[in-house]
Amino acid sequence: xxxxxxxxxxxxxxxxxxxxxxxxxxxxxxxxxxxxxxxxxxxxxxxxxxxxxxxxxxxxxxxxxxxxxxxxxxxxxxxxxxxxxxxxxxxxxxxxxxxxxxxxxxxxxxxxxxxxxxxxxxxxxxxxxxxxxxxxxxxxxxxxxxxxxxxxxxxxxxxxxxxxxxxxxxxxxxxxxxxxxxxxxxxxxxxxxxxxxxxxxxxxxxxxxxxxxxxxxxxxxxxxxxxxxxxxxxxxxxxxxxxxxxxxxxxxxxxxxxxxxxxxxxxxxxxxxxxxxxxxxxxxxxxxxxxxxxxxxxxxxxxxxxxxxxxxxxxxxxxxxxxxxxxxxxxxxxxxxxxxxxxxxxxxxxxxxxxxxxxxxxxxxxxxxxxxxxxxxxxxxxxxxxxxxxxxxxxxxxxxxxxxxxxxxxxxxxxxxxxxxxxxxxxxxxxxxxxxxxxxxxxxxxxxxxxxxxxxxxxxxxxxxxxxxxxxxxxxxxxxxxxxxxxxx
Numbered sequence: 116x117x118x119x120x121x122x123x124x125x126x127x128x129x130x131x132x133x134x135x136x137x138x139x140x141x142x143x144x145x146x147x148x149x150x151x152x153x154x155x156x157x158x159x160x161x162x163x164x165x166x167x168x169x170x171x172x173x174x175x176x177x178x179x180x181x182x183x184x185x186x187x188x189x190x191x192x193x194x195x196x197x198x199x200x201x202x203x204x205x206x207x208x209x210x211x212x213x214x215x216x217x218x219x220x221x222x223x224x225x226x227x228x229x230x231x232x233x234x235x236x237x238x239x240x241x242x243x244x245x246x247x248x249x250x251x252x253x254x255x256x257x258x259x260x261x262x263x264x265x266x267x268x269x270x271x272x273x274x275x276x277x278x279x280x281x282x283x284x285x286x287x288x289x290x291x292x293x294x295x296x297x298x299x300x301x302x303x304x305x306x307x308x309x310x311x312x313x314x315x316x317x318x319x320x321x322x323x324x325x326x327x328x329x330x331x332x333x334x335x336x337x338x339x340x341x342x343x344x345x346x347x348x349x350x351x352x353x354x355x356x357x358x359x360x361x362x363x364x365x366x367x368x369x370x371x372x373x374x375x376x377x378x379x380x381x382x383x384x385x386x387x388x389x390x391x392x393x394x395x396x397x398x399x400x401x402x403x404x405x406x407x408x409x410x411x412x413x414x415x416x417x418x419x420x421x422x423x424x425x426x427x428x429x430x431x432x433x434x435x436x437x438x439x440x441x442x443x444x445x446x447x448x449x450x451x452x453x454x455x456x457x458x459x460x461x462x463x464x465x466x467x468x469x470x471x472x473x474x475x476x477x478x479x480x481x482x483x484x485x486x487x488x489x490x491x492x493x494x495x496x497x498x499x500x501x502x503x504x505x506x507x508x509x510x511x512x513x514x515x516x517x518x519x520x521x522x523x524x525x526x527x528x529x530x531x532x533x534x535x536x537x538x539x540x541x542x543x544x545x546x547x548x549x550x551x552x553x554x555x556x557x558x559x560x561x562x563x564x565x566x567x568x569x570x571x572x573x574x575x576x577x578x579x580x581x582x583x584x585x586x587x588x589x590x591x592x593x594x595x596x597x598x599x600x601x602x603x604x
Contacts, residue, residue, distance in 0.1 A: 145397055146519035148173035152509040154493055156423060157183060159416035164222060167411055169404040170215040171397030174368070177208040178223035179420070180492075180513075181312070181366035185227065185288075186427035187495035188362040189308035193487045193502070194444035195455070200484055201344040201442075202491045205337070205365040209374045209396035209524075216368045220314040222411055226424040227288050227310065234286035241283035248280035284437045288428065295333045299348050299358075302340075307440045308362040308432065315368065334388045337365070341391045344440070360439035371396065372542065375535065378524055389525075390477035393485065393517045396524055423496060445491050450504040455490075458511055459483045475521040482518065486510040536572070537579040539564045544586070544600045553589035556596035 472479035489510035591597035
């Protein structure tokens, strides 16, 4: 462990009395997640999982909604006055470690993963058959090409007569940590509709695919897939081209400290990625849970939900070929259209400089499209051939939750960079050093958070922690600048 034992220097009065000052303002309470907006099947399974798993309602709701969206997205587009949009949505859920994100994700996507396993079994068999057929084809091709009695024209004619085997499609339904290249490749050679799901997305958001040099490419690809279900791939040599009829649903669960950097990222805002995300940060239930002796597999509400997800995934999907979708258009009923137009106009009035949605204008401007996509998801999941007014109303209530969460979180994400660094260092001191030990300035900038890599930066950040009462000066036999985390804080 870093840090030498403390010499127990006398504490200043502030260290013995009131608690240190918070580095960032405390967030107001979250907007309640409208469970009933998910419909009969969705709301029933959310309530059941909340009773059994006891994770936050919004966390469960986001996971169930994402699964519903992934299962529905290959089956339809939503069309309003000639404007066609995919159903695909991107969900971002914030939660601390220990919120049972993995448990919720496991149950919400159990049907998706089970369907993928069954497809992979068949894929392995088909792959073996393909490789054997390919060997036969290549032997026959070589024989024709090596036949000196045949002219070039005759050789080409004989080759065209051969039945070249087609490789089976890799049936991946879920990916978790792809690079831009890997995501594009999967959508080119694999199924045209997949889910990007990660219950600990810190590694994805902080990894190579979202590094400074790669971030724009990844965000652009994700944005184009959300917009039109297409992307361009440019490579040296082969593999360049434009690809259409793809669908990507995304659900990232991430710890608040990691999400803060994304919410404050100017590129993510200006490029429009955040406006395409539906974000929720529920209040923790940790410390208020008890074990419930129930097998979800045996509960009717869960069985009903899982069965519908599997039905939609099993298809058939409307495909042009193995790798491209051509979904039919889903239209709004007359009543639904009037309701949607009314919502559109109300939301637009909130975008004025003095309007309620001015601070989150980019998201609010896309809110009507989000509402249409969510309503379309409900229509497909409910088995309806058009979008009804009730589904627009359900989607609207969800969108109001997401707008309220954006108003709450986006401003919090725009804190001063030095305060974010101070918060990051404080967390590092708590985990890596602890109280009762002294850490040197050198240890901080050599071994501490990656964003603190110089003595000047480390000194400035430590000064903020001292001013807020989180650390005090310490004594170290080999260093002039040393510090100690205040006990009991």
